[in-house]
Amino acid sequence: MSETKRDLHSDLAICNAATPGPWAAEKGYEQSERGNYVYSQAEGSVVCAEQDGTDCVLTDADARFIAEARTGWPHAIERALAAEKEVARLTGLVGSLRVNDRDKTRKIAEVEADVERLRLIFGHPLVYEALAHYTDEHIDSDTHPDDWETVFGARVEAFKLAKEATTDDH
Template sequence: MSRRDLRADLAICNATVPGPWSRTCNDFIVDAHGEMICEILADETVDTFIAESRTGWPHAIERALAAEAEVDRLSGNLRATFDALVGLLTLIPEKLEPEEQAIIDRIRADIYKEATAGDQTE
């Protein structure tokens, strides 16, 4: 499954009538000033979703974008730390055991796979 463009989704949310929105007893969705956004022709769960999504989706998207940025930052830190530690291992005069080298190779594959996988799904 391809990733959604969260910035485009957020732009769609922010381009509409400002929130918060709410449901009236007459089955209308109204903005913060009481101006009608739309009439609801479905059940209460649909109008609740529409009203709550006006402020909920932008908030969720902003949190997802912040979380992705934090993952990217932490992944970069992890890769840099790993590379520094592997560099320090070259200073040890003894050769690594095959099991130790296998651990290093597995970790390298894991942390660098994440970097390339993220680039391919954007």
Template structure:
């Protein structure tokens, strides 16, 4: 998938996370004068950019993006579980389950939500 395609489509977060994990571990630093660097086991790599904010982004992305991606993956999983539970509750409601049965289903759903916070 090309970078242009990724901008227009839903990203593959697991592929993005894998990309982060194979990048140079660093530490990555921004010099504050439009340069960034990363320490490697053998030597260092450096680069120049036009803006200091770009150097800061490059330096911070190596450690920040994996955390953000993992949180997004976890949030998508949680959203899937919530949607499934809501579907089950809707089914119980439409089937005409007694109020007590529906109350038990809602209570069970809320316990699951609370347990995954």
């Protein structure tokens, strides 16, 4: 048996169109010897009842089910709709986290590539010649890069020159 997916919004509309609840199940319906009936506590009206001379049998269990379903079913549907909405939100969040992880992985790879490129640039002998062009200070492969900023005022120019020197050399 295949399960049919229900339209919960339509089901909730059906519930909300019914006689207002809560409902209650009682015995002693005046028009029947059998006497089970369900009535609206909000309106005081009978929703359904066993009646003599008909095939309608309203057992105690059925009457209770009908009465409880009036408030229980809308509550369950509202919870299911809220759960579906939360699942959709969380699914979107998980998707964005996956995208962010891919972005972070890509960024890490870019930074690692930049680090490797800088290692190649600053390991090239022409870098130090280019640096010496802008200063009287002695700069060589033993000079710590943090000291270059005070010597040059900006590392960016040195990077540009070093990159040009490396590109021209290859």
